[in-house]
Amino acid sequence: MNGKRLIFVLLLLAFGFAGGSGYAQRPAETVAAVPALDAFHEVIHKIWHEAWPQKDIAMLQRLVPDVEKGIASVAAAPLPGILRDKKEAWDEGVRKLQSAGADYKAAAAAKDDAKLLSAAEALHSRFEGLMRAVRPALKELDEFHAVLYMLYHQYLPANDMENIRKAAVELTQRMAVLNQVKLPERLIDKDHDFQVARGMLSQSVSALEGVIRSNDAQVVKDAVEAVHTRYQALEKIF
Numbered sequence: 001m002n003g004k005r006l007i008f009v010l011l012l013l014a015f016g017f018a019g020g021s022g023y024a025q026r027p028a029e030t031v032a033a034v035p036a037l038d039a040f041h042e043v044i045h046k047i048w049h050e051a052w053p054q055k056d057i058a059m060l061q062r063l064v065p066d067v068e069k070g071i072a073s074v075a076a077a078p079l080p081g082i083l084r085d086k087k088e089a090w091d092e093g094v095r096k097l098q099s100a101g102a103d104y105k106a107a108a109a110a111k112d113d114a115k116l117l118s119a120a121e122a123l124h125s126r127f128e129g130l131m132r133a134v135r136p137a138l139k140e141l142d143e144f145h146a147v148l149y150m151l152y153h154q155y156l157p158a159n160d161m162e163n164i165r166k167a168a169v170e171l172t173q174r175m176a177v178l179n180q181v182k183l184p185e186r187l188i189d190k191d192h193d194f195q196v197a198r199g200m201l202s203q204s205v206s207a208l209e210g211v212i213r214s215n216d217a218q219v220v221k222d223a224v225e226a227v228h229t230r231y232q233a234l235e236k237i238f
Contacts, residue, residue: 029081030146032136036077040070040127048124052117060116061108067123071101074130082149083134093130100126137238140181144174145231152228159217164224168212171227175205190237197234204230
């Protein structure tokens with residue numbers, strides 16, 4: 001074991017990370033979820049798995065107030081900080097959901113059964129599209145991003161070297177897990193690009209590991225910037 005690697009292992013032990021449990025519970029701003037959207041799923045489930053397949057028009061009509069309330073809650077919901085890069089896609093998805101909700105309400109009011117069934121199908125599709133816009137592609141990538149988010153947006157700007165070093169240690173752990181991931185079948189067509197981008201990210205995490213004890217703040221900052229840039233490149237694949 002070389003000197004740098006030995007120092008880093010000692011850091012793992014000192015910070016209590018050897019067990020892989022992480023150094024803190026995830027703050028709310030690092031959780032890639034919108035509670036209002038999750039809550040609206042209950043209404044969508046009734047529409048798509050009960051009323052729509054049974055062609056239960058009366059039930060679809062009864063659900064109009066719940067649809068309106070759910071869409072209003074989703075539209076008013078703030079995105080957590082970790083989803084800031086998704087805001088454009090989120091806003092577009094919300095507009096489409098609102099439009100589908102308006103069509104649903106109009107079809108119910110017109111008592112047009114065929115249009116209401118079609119509108120229910122479109123509403124479900126728009127809901128699913130919004131879920132995809134914010135749902136992490138991989139659990140392991142989400143867990144990596146949660147640590148990187150705090151490092152890049154909280155600790156680095158504050159020059160909080162203690163937490164920068166702690167986060168760098170945990171990033172190495174998260175990267176080790178991410179390096180073992182095999183893409184599910186639904187994403188297999190992205191595997192080549194994933195492998196290349198993951199390799200680049202892994203290199204940048206190793207480089208950060210190599211300089212994390214440096215007293216040169218700019219060197220550390222540049223290494224963190226490289227990790228962030230390569231994470232973005234990997235995430236964009238999905």
